[in-house]
Amino acid sequence: DAGVIQSPRHEVTEMGQEVTLRCKPISGHNSLFWYRQTMMRGLELLIYFNNNVPIDDSGMPEDRFSAKMPNASFSTLKIQPSEPRDSAVYFCASSFRLEGAQGYTFGSGTRLTVV
Amino acid sequence: DAKTTQPPSMDCAEGRAANLPCNHSTISGNEYVYWYRQIHSQGPQYIIHGLKNNETNEMASLIITEDRKSSTLILPHATLRDTAVYYCIVRDLTSGTYKYIFGTGTRLKVLA
Numbered sequence: 001d002a003g004v005i006q007s008p009r010h011e012v013t014e015m016g017q018e019v020t021l022r023c024k025p026i027s028g029h030n031s032l033f034w035y036r037q038t039m040m041r042g043l044e045l046l047i048y049f050n051n052n053v054p055i056d057d058s059g060m061p062e063d064r065f066s067a068k069m070p071n072a073s074f075s076t077l078k079i080q081p082s083e084p085r086d087s088a089v090y091f092c093a094s095s096f097r098l099e100g101a102q103g104y105t106f107g108s109g110t111r112l113t114v115v
Numbered sequence: 116d117a118k119t120t121q122p123p124s125m126d127c128a129e130g131r132a133a134n135l136p137c138n139h140s141t142i143s144g145n146e147y148v149y150w151y152r153q154i155h156s157q158g159p160q161y162i163i164h165g166l167k168n169n170e171t172n173e174m175a176s177l178i179i180t181e182d183r184k185s186s187t188l189i190l191p192h193a194t195l196r197d198t199a200v201y202y203c204i205v206r207d208l209t210s211g212t213y214k215y216i217f218g219t220g221t222r223l224k225v226l227a
Contacts, residue, residue: 004158033213043159043217056213091158099208103149103161104215 004107006092012113018080021110024073025094033104034067034077035091043091049075050098082114119203124222127197133190135221137203140184145207148179150188151217152199159202159217162188193225 005024013019025032033048047057049069057067064083069075079086089111093104120138127133139148149164163170163177165186170177176189190197202220 031213042219043215045214048213059214093158098213100213101164101208103151103164104159106158106160109156109158 004094004105006107006110010111013082015114016081019082021077021090023075023092029094029096031095031098032075033093036088038088084114087114121203121221126224127193129225129227133193135188135201138185139205142183142205145209146205148186149204151202154199195225198225
């Protein structure tokens with residue numbers, strides 16, 4: 001298995017532009033999580049899905065952030081409009097079940113820079 | 116989920132065992148201890164987890180004290196590739212919440 005695949009690996013965009021981050025979870029995993037990592041705040045959970053349905057989006061910082069999971073093999077995290085303070089590494093993770101008893105598998109992340 | 120306390124950094128000589136401690140004095144009976152690590156520029160990687168018994172897998176060993184208030188992750192023969200930030204996390208798998216709280220972890224540096 002190729003693991004959790006995220007794209008792009010790096011994204012540089014100007015303030016005000018729309019940014020879309022993509023994630024392909026491991027086949028057979030039915031839970032997906034989006035995290036954000038910054039030096040100041042560490043790893044933060046933004047939103048998670050179970051069977052393609054958003055379960056908890058309380059970690060999404062603002063209405064500028066939205067996430068979708070149209071099918072079991074694809075999810076997007078969109079920021080519109082983007083701001084410099086959104087600069088961070090965004091990770092996607094998946095697991096066989098929500099509780100992830102055997103651990104979550106993380107992707108390599110997307111490093112977002114908003115200038 | 117209970118909180119954990121870890122030393123901010125540790126050094127270990129290559130080939131020696133790396134013993135990473137974690138304090139979780141407020142752990143409850145349903146809470147598991149999980150360890151992840153994050154190598155520079157990569158996503159966190161699951162290492163091992165346990166409830167009360169010691170556990171071992173191909174990556175590491177987890178020793179949990181009898182009172183479960185602390186644990187130690189052991190990398191038996193550390194290599195340079197084990198240089199990473201190691202996170203100790205306590206989770207109740209039956210709580211209905213799925214928010215790992217990663218904390219600041221221990222930055223392990225394996226020295227040649």
